[in-house]
Amino acid sequence: MTTIKVRDEQEIINKLASYIEKISNDAINSRGRFYVGLSGGSTVKYLCESLPRVDTEWSKWVLAFCDERVVAEDSEDSTFGTYKRRLIPKTGLKNSQFIVLKQGVTAQEAAVEYTQQLKIAFNGDNFKFDLLLLGMGPDGHTCSLFPGHPLLDEVNLPVAAITDSPKPPPERITLTFPVINNARNCIFTISGGEKADVVKRILKDKEDLPAGRVNPIAGSAYWIVDDAAAAKL
Numbered sequence: 001m002t003t004i005k006v007r008d009e010q011e012i013i014n015k016l017a018s019y020i021e022k023i024s025n026d027a028i029n030s031r032g033r034f035y036v037g038l039s040g041g042s043t044v045k046y047l048c049e050s051l052p053r054v055d056t057e058w059s060k061w062v063l064a065f066c067d068e069r070v071v072a073e074d075s076e077d078s079t080f081g082t083y084k085r086r087l088i089p090k091t092g093l094k095n096s097q098f099i100v101l102k103q104g105v106t107a108q109e110a111a112v113e114y115t116q117q118l119k120i121a122f123n124g125d126n127f128k129f130d131l132l133l134l135g136m137g138p139d140g141h142t143c144s145l146f147p148g149h150p151l152l153d154e155v156n157l158p159v160a161a162i163t164d165s166p167k168p169p170p171e172r173i174t175l176t177f178p179v180i181n182n183a184r185n186c187i188f189t190i191s192g193g194e195k196a197d198v199v200k201r202i203l204k205d206k207e208d209l210p211a212g213r214v215n216p217i218a219g220s221a222y223w224i225v226d227d228a229a230a231a232k233l
């Protein structure tokens with residue numbers, strides 16, 4: 001786990017852009033594709049600012065979601081819907097490069113169908129992302145993996161449904177830890193004083209909270225944290 005302390009949100013955006021540029025170009029040069037997982041919440045804001053600056057071959061990107069809300073695509077809560085409106089027009093990406101949630105089905109059905117789409121994208125069962133772009137809530141959740149939830153211990157399903165998310169909306173799908181910790185790189189972007197406590201609990205006190213379980217077996221985890229969020233380290 002590497003902690004990168006930066007001054008403010010602008011520096012988070014700068015740092016994120018340079019990491020993404022390097023990781024995407026390394027992946028494209030070595031394997032011809034760049035597999036990336038996106039999160040919702042505050043990560044959207046950082047990616048909408050940093051990705052348009054990245055010098056990369058956009059056509060080689062394959063984009064999935066670390067978690068997604070089971071809502072209509074035109075809902076404010078849809079993570080893909082938000083990227084579609086706010087990010088795609090600012091980059092060379094096309095809608096068709098995103099692996100999106102099937103509409104009009106239950107969370108369980110959506111998780112099964114999403115798994116099928118990932119099998120096609122990865123050409124098999126080994127879902128190895130080059131990069132997962134992660135956020136963390138003030139309770140320590142990441143993706144839609146919440147403290148104390150049984151999904152933290154899911155070892156069989158690569159993508160699981162959750163219908164009792166403590167943070168609305170309640171119905172979501174999420175990658176599980178076997179896939180998260182199979183990634184080559186994970187990057188958290190964390191800002192703001194309201195996250196200072198949980199940042200300390202995880203990075204200093206080593207408390208067992210979901211975001212602290214992100215520890216890729218053969219990869220790297222980076223925490224880009226601004227001064228306010230790092231205040232208690």
Ligand SMILES: O=C1O[C@H](COP(=O)(O)O)[C@@H](O)[C@H](O)[C@H]1O
Pocket residue numbers: 038039040041042043066067068134135136137138141142143144167
């Ligand atoms: O609900 C969610 O929350 C987390 C954290 O959000 P943040 O706004 O505190 O950064 C986010 O990473 C996840 O994708 C989202 O569905």
